[in-house]
Amino acid sequence: MEGQNLTLVFPPGEVRPERLPHLAAELVSLKVDVIVAATSVAIQAAKEATKTIPIVMPVSSEPVEHGFVASLARPGGNITGLTLVSSELSGKRLQLLKTVVPRVSRIAVLSNPTSSGAPLQMRAAEVAARTLGVQLQFLEVRGPDDVETAFEAATKGRAGALIALDDPLLFTHRVRIVKLAAKSRLPAIYGFSGFVHAGGLMAYAVSVTDMYRRAATYVDKILKGAKPGDLPVEQPTKFELVINMKTAKALGLTIPQTVLLRATQVIE
DSSP states (O other): OBTTTBOOOOOSSOOOGGGHHHHHHHHHHTTOSOEEOOSHHHHHHHHHHOSSSOEEESSOSOTTTTTSOSOSSOOOTTEEEBOOOHHHHHHHHHHHHHHHSTTOOEEEEEEOTTSTTHHHHHHHHHHHHHHHTOEEEEEEOSSTTHHHHHHHHHHHTTOOEEEEOSOHHHHHTHHHHHHHHHHTTOOEEESSHHHHHTTOSEEEEEOHHHHHHHHHHHHHHHHTTOOGGGSOOBOOOOEEEEEEHHHHHHTTOOOOHHHHHHOSEEEO
């Protein structure tokens, strides 16, 4: 019960990537019992700040490849939690996009090359593209100033659709990205439902809300004495396909019934 046998500590001030090491060190100095850290940069900061305080990842991307855990089955060390399987979803998003826009032959891919999870997602997208017979145009977004430049390149490259890889930077600028996709008349699919609620066409993603709820069970087990290294990292069990019909109509698209039947949410 919060306030009785549980205290939640939130770092003060704005949480920017460059401040994460300082904030993690501050939490360690407070001698907290568990640190909850989402996104790769936050998990890395927490990992560098402590080798003893348990760290729970409600949302992580490729934790084995990043060196956060030894394996999903036996994490070892002081880190455990849940993983997104972002690279596996890249191919499925391309398949959905091709189903909705069957004549598309060239698809722009928004990615943040500074993200450690980008290479795996890009490789998975390339494998799927070869199977679907489409060409990919990778567009780098390293910061907010690159967003408009990327869409200008997509237009010059005659892209017929767009996919955005999973990345916190892209999510932060989702409203701007969605508006530029509409302006460029590019049917797009995203990795977070927040893009669709901001006016994007489609999103196929894990339920982040469900993952945070499941992360609470890890915190509970650890507070009751379990060692994080003995708790297997879980993969998503709940996925969302969200479709914005208003955006589809604006783009002149008819969403196939087979796709609509798979949707967990349709925004009218």
